[in-house]
Amino acid sequence: MPALPSTxxxxxxxVRRVIPxxxxxxxxxxxxxxxxLKRERNAVILAHNYQTPExxxxxxxxxxxxxxxxxxxxxxxxxxxxxxxxxxxxxxxKLLNPGKTVLIPDLGAGCSLADSITASDVRLMRQRHPGVPxxxxxxxxxAVKAESDICCTSGNALAIVxxxxxxxxxxxxDEYLARNIAAQTKVEIIAWKGHCEVHERxxxxxxxxxxxxxxxxTVLAHPECPPEVVAEADFAGSTAAMSDYVGRHxxxxxxxxxxxxxxxxxxxxxxxxxxxxxxxxxxxxxxxTLANIRVALKENRHIVTIDPxxxxxxxxxxxxxxxI
Numbered sequence: 001m002p003a004l005p006s007t008x009x010x011x012x013x014x015v016r017r018v019i020p021x022x023x024x025x026x027x028x029x030x031x032x033x034x035x036x037l038k039r040e041r042n043a044v045i046l047a048h049n050y051q052t053p054e055x056x057x058x059x060x061x062x063x064x065x066x067x068x069x070x071x072x073x074x075x076x077x078x079x080x081x082x083x084x085x086x087x088x089x090x091x092x093x094k095l096l097n098p099g100k101t102v103l104i105p106d107l108g109a110g111c112s113l114a115d116s117i118t119a120s121d122v123r124l125m126r127q128r129h130p131g132v133p134x135x136x137x138x139x140x141x142x143a144v145k146a147e148s149d150i151c152c153t154s155g156n157a158l159a160i161v162x163x164x165x166x167x168x169x170x171x172x173x174d175e176y177l178a179r180n181i182a183a184q185t186k187v188e189i190i191a192w193k194g195h196c197e198v199h200e201r202x203x204x205x206x207x208x209x210x211x212x213x214x215x216x217x218t219v220l221a222h223p224e225c226p227p228e229v230v231a232e233a234d235f236a237g238s239t240a241a242m243s244d245y246v247g248r249h250x251x252x253x254x255x256x257x258x259x260x261x262x263x264x265x266x267x268x269x270x271x272x273x274x275x276x277x278x279x280x281x282x283x284x285x286x287x288x289t290l291a292n293i294r295v296a297l298k299e300n301r302h303i304v305t306i307d308p309x310x311x312x313x314x315x316x317x318x319x320x321x322x323x324i
Contacts, residue, residue: 008284011058016263017271018053027054030290034059038296043080045293046073047251049239050259051084052284053225057268059293060084065240066092066138067153071322073097082296083304084288086111090144090304095315102304105292109284113139113224116194117173122147125170129190134170135160135319137177139196144172146313151321154223155238157181161189162323169295176200180223180230199224202257206278207232210255214276218251222258229257246270259285 008028012019019027031054038045038059044068049061056063062072068091072192073081073093080101088111088126090104122144126134135157136148147153152160152171158181161169169187171178173194183187202225210217220242221233230236235245242256243266256263260279267275295301306314 003213004016007035008058015053015057015268018267027058027290030151030294031058034290034294034297037294041080041297042078043082043297044076044078045082045084046076046089048089048285049243049265050261050282050314051265051288052261052286053264053268054263054290055084055288055293059290060134061316063265065153065155065238067155067238068240069093070096070138070153070318076100080297082293084293085109086284087137087304088115088141091286091306091314092138092178092318094304094306095142095311095318096144098311098315099252101300103296103300104302104304105289106287106298107302109287111139112197113137113174113194114144117144117192119143119147121192122172125156125172125190125192129170130169132168132170132190133164133166134172135164136172137174138318138321140173142310142314144312145317148172149320150324153238153319153321156239156321156324157223158184160321161185161187174224176226177223180225180236182204183227196224198259198282198296199257200226201280202229203224204228204232207257214253214255216253217276218249218254219260220245220254220256222256233257242266243269246273261285 008031015279044061046062047056073096081093082103083093086109133149136151137153138153170190173192175193178189178191207219219233221230221236223236235283255276259282263275263277
């Protein structure tokens, strides 16, 4: 392998199981430059679990699922936050850090769930179901959050729903997450018809085929998957919960029914576990690259802004979630 820049070279040992040696030189220069730019600009990089390993393990300062990123963003002391994830996550970071500069490397990094509902849709739901609290998944725009009573993530959705102490809630916008939570509680849940384009493609038949091909495999599913997929799985939980499951139970062979990069990132931490990888790529997450993270830091692009009136109301919904 060619000689590598001094800062990047030791990092390869961490990711060598998931990044072939022939690919590493293509990343090393951007890693070196990004690490230097972070120091120069007093910046941190927040990376979601679906980011590729060269981002997740080599340049990110804070990693995790959307709940972890939301919580940790509140204690960031840097001047600049680069969100390696999709746009609603960058908006959430800005909501919780209004005095800081928040950058997203590609404005096209969207989300099918966020696109499935608008603020006017939420207002209409409130009119149709007066007095029913609205619980909104963080996978939504700030404008949608602003119309909500409280936010949730896949990791805390059940706790949020039950914390309200009411017999009925509206849960937006992921239909499958709402149905999977409804199966765990006596609270009646009114759902929206939004879906994640990654998780909706998994099927129960996929799991049965995996079990036939890999006897004894442990199947973990994200709760954005259809309920029949969750029913076929051995465990269902957020990306953080899936990672924790692997760490606690150390299955000999495991499959994560979620976005592709999740398996790579968890595999780095658990070299003794065999990961089967029938995954679906998120085209939006994959718009974030080392190269455009480097450009974001160098050129201050793209700055995330939120209308102050919207931000104040959306912040209340997020902060209320964080107190639960």
